[in-house]
Amino acid sequence: MSQMPHTAFLLAAGLGTRMRPLTEKTPKPLLEVAGRSMLDRLLDVLVAAEVQRAIVNVHWLPEQVEAAATSRGDIEIVLSDERVELLETGGALAKARGLLGEDPVFVLNTDAIWGPATPSPLHALAEAYDPAHMDELLLLADTGRSLGFHGAGDFFRAETGALTRRGEAPRAPWAYAGVRIANPAKFDGLPVEKFSANRIWEPMLAEERLHGLPLEAFWLHVGDPKALEDATMWMRCHGY
């Protein structure tokens, strides 16, 4: 595929548990890295990639997220209201299924940013996404070329791009960078309830239809207050 998805889904509802106490009064997407909120940073690259519509789910401190997103005016914002119940990374898409349309969409976590903040990873994803061979295409970060990520890694990646889980291995070279292209049809008929994206990835993994693409940039994983500080410092150090 070389067509750019016109719609993106932003997972902005989370409680930001690991970011406490910063997230007690500010929702996590609105925390600032080097003077600009993570939400704005993501929307900036979406706008630069000429994505036209962003669906933003809200739960924790929803008014703040809504005000920040809708005040921009350079991209259409649609809210997916999860005030009543937080649905996690899988359920959120099931609930918003009607808003997603039929074309592939970007799905983005709001705690993943990269430097320099160009839209080229989005271009690369769009170019590599091939519905004939994959259902979802995940952006993968090289754990050695990142800041703020301390896990053991999520996936192994075959030559074809197909992913397998780390499983019992002590380390895996790739971490999910929080950005992917998804086929909305895969959420057809799923119950609107709490579940994580892992649930829909399982069958895809089995069929080798969950693929990954390495991120050609430096990955900043902004998971906790320390990582937020480091990310700011990293941005300032490199003039981004």
Next chain:
Amino acid sequence: MSEVSLFAAGASRFWTVPAGAPFLTALAAALAMAVDLQNRPDALADGIIYLPNRRSARAFSAALHQAAGAERTLLMPEIRALGDLETDDAPPGLDAAFADLGPALSEPRRLGTLMQLVHARFQAEERDLPASSALAAAQELAGLLDEAAIVGKTDWSDLPGLVEAGDLAGHWRASVKFLEIVTTAWPEWLQQEGVEDRLARRLAAARAVAEHWQASPPAGPVIIAGSTGATPASRILMAAARAMPRGVVVLPGLDTALQPDAIAQILDTPNHPQHALMHTLASFGLSPKAIPTLPSLTEDGLDARRALINESLLPADLTGDWRSRLETLSAPLDPAKFTENGLTGLDLMAARDETEEAMLAACLLRETLETPGRTAALVCPDAGLARRVSAHLNRWDLDVPPSEGIPLLHRPAGAWMDALLDWWGAPADPMRIAALLHAPGTTAPEGVADFERWVLRGVCWWETLEALQASLHPRLTDPQQRKRPGLEVLDQIEAVSAWLNDAAVQLGTADKAYSASEFRDALRRALPLLCDPQNLWRGPDGAALAQQVEAILDMAEAYGPLTPEDLLGLWRQLASQANVPPSGPGHPRLQIWGPLEARLQSADHIILAGLNEEVWPRSAGAEAFLPRHFKIRLGLEDPESLMGLAAHDFAGLACAPRVTLLYSERREDAPAVASRWVWRMRTLARGALGGAIENVLSPAPERDPRHWLAALETSEPTQPAHHAEPRPCPPVDARPKRLSVSRIDTLQRDPYAIYAESVLRLSRLDPIDRELDPRDRGTAMHRALELFDETPEIGAEGLADSLEQELRKAGARPEALISERAILANIAAWYVDWHAGRQPGLMRVKNEVSGEYQLSLDGAPAFTLSAQADRIEIREGGALAILDFKTGKPPSDKVIGVGLSQQMPLQVLIARAGGFADVPASAVTELTYVSVRARPEVRMVGTGRDLKKSPMELADEAQAGLERLITGYMRATQAYLSAPRAQFVQYEGDYGRLARRAEWTSEISDG
């Protein structure tokens, strides 16, 4: 220290001078040592040395003399600048090789031609383009051509293919189409004219030199020093020098400790300081660790600093695990100790803003002079900051001009030409006339001050200079004008006006396009009238001015005819980038350099200022015609590589033994971010030192300029010597004996204003080219209403026209009047109605009638009250009605009741005593305010809820009040206070500043 000599058999052809070491001194010493210059003063006579620019070439000859031992006569080698490679004079022996190169194209002609091509493209699409926009586009295209020429690219045939393949947004496609100007039209033009682009010629010249060397190798040393090899021209010469029997290349600030993995990253990171050097070495198949340091250099104790700075500038991708890298780097020392060593001699300071930053830099420079013989240099890319520092030093009698010079527009010659060209485009504009008249160097006839006072100040009433000239006499002698100049002054004013007219005629009209030669002729004719041309073109200022003017005329020659306004646009765009180079010898020990001038130079104390993002480094600007990744695919230089060269400059300077880094927390009134280099250094150091870092980075208290600055800025608090509120008590004879009814109000509300006006006889001057104010509008509209009394048959429509006409005569702008037309029609219709309503019982009307009334007071001099009534009606039975027209809101009955607005009652006082000319003494039965505005209104004084009194009763009260007031002020002890009733002062500000109200009241006002 290595004992290997530069030219020893088997010695390396490539050498380096590490960052922070004095490059030119080290090079001179190494050369002197290699050829035994002290004993053989002619040993370098047949040598050829290429350095980056003329400044370094000059400094190098001095260093060579020093190295040979002072007072020795040397036979100097040929020292040339790489930057001058393409100039027309060929190096010795190369005349033949250079003869084959086409003549170099001058920059103005190039820009003019590109402008012409841009213009033609717009015309083909039937669009219009101002000349200054064409110039902006031409400058962008020229930049692109330069980038292409630098890498030797002349073939653009791959561009269309790339556009098809790439996923480009629509506007980029359009711009690629536009680029046909450089891809097709421009090469065709060059060929047709048989000329060569400057940078293309530089590359060709480098090739010619290289070929010449190859054909007949020079016998003496051939040295290419100080270049990073960022451009192909310098790399061609390096390759050629390397093949010579005694050829040597000396690279500036090479990091020889880089590991292979880092080198691979750096080759892909154009903004890394070593990027250009690594590419150069890679092109020669060399690795940095194989490059020796010049043999003249000894261990200088700066290795820790270099390691720290180099580490902090590593490519982004390698900085994920900075902290662990530091441990490896510092072994066997512990990281804290290592970092402390590295930061010895380096201070980092944040200033509150640019003002403080400039002061700190000036203090540091000044302090250097306390130690005999010590030198210091400020390096700063912000020309404004550099000039500030220079100005501060000037206050201490130190002449340290910024090396890049002073902007031409800040010099008298440049400012004068700017005023002239500005005036030419609109010769009747009061502001532009004033600017020209007052520009130093203008030779106007006597009377400029009066011309300004009587003509330029106030509302502008003319549209052309001829109209101004023609209306001057009638207007300035008009008896209706309250203030008029004397007759001999009038002569002078007319002379100035005639002189302006003459000059404008000599220049030619503003609305015509002129060719370059016509411009030249016009200037030749008009300049002798307007200034002393000898003086204008004199000295460095004059030379820089002449160069700019010639450049613009050359551009015009290539572009085509221009209007004076176009010419002004071009002038502003080019002249704002032009500098007048410093003329004097400068200071022997202090320097202010830009980063380019500082390359290869050294000083005992290096001060780096302006270390903020977007100042130093400045990020590559947005690309006008080609996206960045496109440029790279076309093989053009990555714009980011400029950042790499800036980083190389920074690294070299920051490794100096004694260096101070300055940045501002705020710039241009907005929070500013410290430079990424400062952030990196601090981040790295904090990793090793933790909280102790600020102590290590701050200077020791006794040499902290912030303390000196604080001491300079503290002064003894001063006590005011007297009460600040003015209480003037002039002698009784000097006090006014005649005031108008409106001035009586002023005397009550703001006595100081009466003092200033009637005793000191000061009045506020109008600003130049003032807008019409409510007073002017009132007078103009009233004149129209007065005329209506004589010709009521013109009706509402006629009255509306007449109102508009009077306002126009007073100087209202036509565009403002258009929007007001509906309001004026409304007013006219209403007035005609109202006017008709007043006719029954009306016997006679007097408009604009003057009157006065003598007040005789016991023991005081006589006092005259005067008035100018707008309209007095004599009604049936002889009773009088007094009417006053307002364009704003009339005073309320409440204010009249408390005696603070007495204009109307005082007019009754005059009228009932028969004081108005031609109006018999009689009872006044009506006082009416007519408010002529968008929503017209009529109000009879003393008939409302707040005040129920007849005019005669009001007059009685007014008379008592007036007598009290005047009696008071006829006593020598009564002071004229400033606005004791400030809330009632209407036209505030005329004298508020004279009374220094801001010093003693709590009013917040800028009056």
